[in-house]
Amino acid sequence: MKVPILSTVFYVALLASSSAANALTAERAQVLIDTLRQDCGSCHGMTLKGGLGPALTPEALRDKPLEFITRTILDGRPNTAMPPWRPLLTNEEAEWLARQLKEGVK
Numbered sequence: 483m484k485v486p487i488l489s490t491v492f493y494v495a496l497l498a499s500s501s502a503a504n505a506l507t508a509e510r511a512q513v514l515i516d517t518l519r520q521d522c523g524s525c526h527g528m529t530l531k532g533g534l535g536p537a538l539t540p541e542a543l544r545d546k547p548l549e550f551i552t553r554t555i556l557d558g559r560p561n562t563a564m565p566p567w568r569p570l571l572t573n574e575e576a577e578w579l580a581r582q583l584k585e586g587v588k
């Protein structure tokens with residue numbers, strides 16, 4: 483499946499760092515937060531309050547388990563615009579992002 487809105491810069495940055503240590507470095511965390519704002523934000527709204535995709539605010543995700551959100555990020559939603567991010571994110575990173583969303587992105 484194609485990920486249309488993904489910027490080349492983002493792609494390269496992710497690939498370059500995917501072989502790095504498993505622990506999330508501050509640098510990697512910053513890349514993921516930028517991803518959230520730019521790539522996820524292109525569908526979910528720059529402030530994640532919704533757009534083409536639903537809001538990803540802590541209030542909107544309150545009743546959704548962390549694992550459910552993580553899986554949605556990794557596998558996307560078939561037959562919707564939500565793409566799978568598994569090629570670009572490790573399980574750990576997807577879970578980290580899911581936690582950011584549930585707690586509110588700073």
Ligand code: HEC
Nearest residue numbers: 487521522525534535536551554555559562563564565567
């Ligand atoms: C091309 C548009 C698009 C992009 C880019 C995108 N999403 Fe989505 N996303 C959607 C759509 C549309 C849905 C709703 C799918 C449905 O109808 O179930 C969705 C659903 C979700 C959900 C489930 C929300 C819920 O309430 O169940 C999460 C979590 C999510 N996206 C996270 C992300 C994250 C994190 C990123 C970036 C890594 C991202 N999305 C990038 C379009 C997108």
